[in-house]
Structure formats: C-alpha cells, structure tokens
Amino acid sequence: MTATPGAPERFRSGLRAGIGFGAAAFVVGISFGVVAEPIMGSVAPIVMSATVFAGASQFGATAVLISGGDAATAIATGAMLNARFLPMGVAAASALRGSRLRRALEGQAVVDASWALAARGEGGFDREVLLGGTLPQYPGWVLGTVVGVLFGGALGDPETLGLDAIFPAFFVGLLAAELSRPHAVAAVLIGGAIALALTPLLPPGLPVLLASSAALIGLRR
Amino acid sequence: MTDVWLTIGGLFVATVAIKAAGPLIVGGRRLPHGAYAVIALLAPALLTALILTDTFARGQELTVDARAAGLLCAGVAVALRAPLLVTVLVAAVGAAAVRAIT
Numbered sequence: 339m340t341a342t343p344g345a346p347e348r349f350r351s352g353l354r355a356g357i358g359f360g361a362a363a364f365v366v367g368i369s370f371g372v373v374a375e376p377i378m379g380s381v382a383p384i385v386m387s388a389t390v391f392a393g394a395s396q397f398g399a400t401a402v403l404i405s406g407g408d409a410a411t412a413i414a415t416g417a418m419l420n421a422r423f424l425p426m427g428v429a430a431a432s433a434l435r436g437s438r439l440r441r442a443l444e445g446q447a448v449v450d451a452s453w454a455l456a457a458r459g460e461g462g463f464d465r466e467v468l469l470g471g472t473l474p475q476y477p478g479w480v481l482g483t484v485v486g487v488l489f490g491g492a493l494g495d496p497e498t499l500g501l502d503a504i505f506p507a508f509f510v511g512l513l514a515a516e517l518s519r520p521h522a523v524a525a526v527l528i529g530g531a532i533a534l535a536l537t538p539l540l541p542p543g544l545p546v547l548l549a550s551s552a553a554l555i556g557l558r559r
Numbered sequence: 560m561t562d563v564w565l566t567i568g569g570l571f572v573a574t575v576a577i578k579a580a581g582p583l584i585v586g587g588r589r590l591p592h593g594a595y596a597v598i599a600l601l602a603p604a605l606l607t608a609l610i611l612t613d614t615f616a617r618g619q620e621l622t623v624d625a626r627a628a629g630l631l632c633a634g635v636a637v638a639l640r641a642p643l644l645v646t647v648l649v650a651a652v653g654a655a656a657v658r659a660i661t
Contacts, residue, residue, distance in 0.1 A: 362642065369647070409566045419606075423574070503629025506629070529608050
C-alpha cells in the first residue's frame with residue numbers, strides 16, 4: 339500500500355498548494371458575500387457557502403436571482419455549473435477507499451483547483467493531494483463570505499471597487515484550465531454565441547442554461 | 560426570500576448528489592462513452608456563457624461598460640499564467656480604474 343512518496347507527505351504537499359488556493363477562495367468569497375448580501379440578507383450567503391461550497395455555481399445561481407429569475411432557474415443553472423464534478427468524481431473514484439458511503443463523502447472534497455492538482459493523467463489520481471488541497475479552501479471560502487457580508491456595506495458601492503468584475507474574472511481563471519480538452523474551444527465559441535444571441539430574447543438565466551447545449555459538440559469524433 | 564432559501568437547499572442537495580455520483584457509479588455500471596465527452600464540455604460552455612452575460616448584459620440588454628475592461632485585464636492575467644487570486648484582483652482594479660476615469 340505504500341507508494342513513493344508516502345501518503346502523509348503527499349497530503350502535506352496538497353496542503354501547501356491548498357493554502358494558495360485558500361487565499362484565492364478567501365478573496366473570491368469576500369466578493370461573493372458583498373454581491374449576495376443585498377439580495378439574500380446576511381445569513382443566507384454564509385449558509386450557502388458553508389453547505390454548497392462551490393464558487394462557480396453559487397455565483398451563477400445568485401446572478402440568476404439578482405437578475406430576477408426564480409429558484410428553479412437558479413438551481414438548474416447552479417447544478418449545470420456543477421455537472422463537471424460528475425466526470426471529475428468518476429476520475430477520483432479509483433483512488434478513494436472504504437465503503438460506498440465513505441467514498442461518496444470523500445468525493446465531496448472534489449473542487450476544481452485541488453482536483454486538477456491531484457489528477458495524474460491516464461486515469462491515475464492522488465487521494466491525499468486532493469484532500470490536502472481542498473482542506474484550506476473550505477475555511478477560506480466560508481470566512482471570505484462572512485467578511486464580505488459583514489463589511490460589504492463599509493466597503494461602499496461594489497461597482498466602484500470593481501467587485502462586479504471579480505465574478506467573470508474568477509470564471510476566466512477556471513475556464514483557462516478547461517481549454518486543453520478536445521472540442522473545448524468549439525464549446526466555448528458555440529456556448530458564447532448562444533448566450534449572447536439569446537440574451538435580448540429570453541429572461542436572464544435561460545440564455546446561460548441553453549448555452550450548455552454547446553457541450554453536445556463532444557459527441558463529434 | 561423564499562426563492563433564496565429554496566435555491567440554497569436545492570443547490571446543496573444537487574451538489575452533494577453530483578459529487579457523490581462519480582464515486583458511487585464506479586464499480587457499478589459505466590455511462591456510455593459519449594456521455595463523458597458531453598459532460599466534460601459543460602464547464603467550458605457554461606463558464607463562457609456566464610463570463611459573457613456577467614460582462615455584457617444588463618437585464619436583457621447588451622452593453623459595453625467598465626466590466627469589459629475588467630474582463631480584458633483578467634484575460635491578460637490568465638495569458639501570463641497569473642494565479643487565480645492575482646487574476647481576480649487585477650480584474651477588479653481594471654474595472655474600478657475605468658469607472659474612476661469615466
């Protein structure tokens with residue numbers, strides 16, 4: 339069972355990288371708290387970060403609510419944004435141990451940055467790096483949200499500070515890691531075209547959801 | 560407000576289920592190969608759609624404002640392989656600077 343280097347060592351290397359990810363999650367969490375507080379109040383954004391713990395989908399669902407969409411559209415948008423965790427979880431599953439419940443629980447540690455760090459290519463996966471990399475991101479994300487909710491008012495108008503640009507910038511950072519997949523650039527171009535073309539025609543939220551149909555390009559060989 | 564709590568509850572359940580599904584599926588039946596190819600492309604398609612609507616939409620109207628400058632700054636930061644933290648800060652500074660000038 340002993341791989342080289344050992345499990346504790348690989349956990350610590352994941353932890354070291356995770357501290358950097360956690361710092362980024364803290365800042366993005368602040369902007370989430372600031373942006374979510376006006377529509378959600380002060381408790382709900384913190385509950386959302388502590389339970390959902392998935393930045394892109396929280397931003398996406400909140401953006402739908404802010405623009406006047408209903409809960410069903412917000413949940414659907416957020417869930418679609420998390421759909422990538424399905425194949426990521428399949429890749430991680432080979433390295434997870436124990437009962438089915440235990441593996442399902444450990445699968446909750448799958449988040450973008452630490453998953454990418456732990457993926458070894460050819461289906462290999464490092465469980466310790468995943469867990470170590472995710473551990474600092476949880477307190478970073480939740481505490482950032484708390485700070486954003488509490489001090490958002492004191493910071494002043496989020497737009498003056500450019501906080502509304504943090505949303506899309508965070509997505510750009512995540513997107514950059516996706517572009518090496520086959521057909522990813524085609525999915526980007528088609529999905530972007532669908533979203534822009536439908537924005538003037540449909541209620542907010544729906545253009546983003548329908549842009550997911552661009553992923554069908556993956557069926558082309 | 561009801562919509563807010565419904566969204567949080569629904570998204571929590573959906574996220575836990577999605578993350579649990581992978582580890583539970585493996586060892587059992589696998590999805591057809593094409594399904595994985597489509598699922599893998601959901602993230603780039605959706606992220607692009609969110610980037611563009613968050614930057615260029617005001618309700619149902621398309622517009623170019625300071626958010627576009629933020630997006631440009633983020634793109635440059637990512638192209639230079641900046642960490643995620645630097646990317647989001649640079650974008651905020653870029654958008655705030657354009658707003659301060661105009």
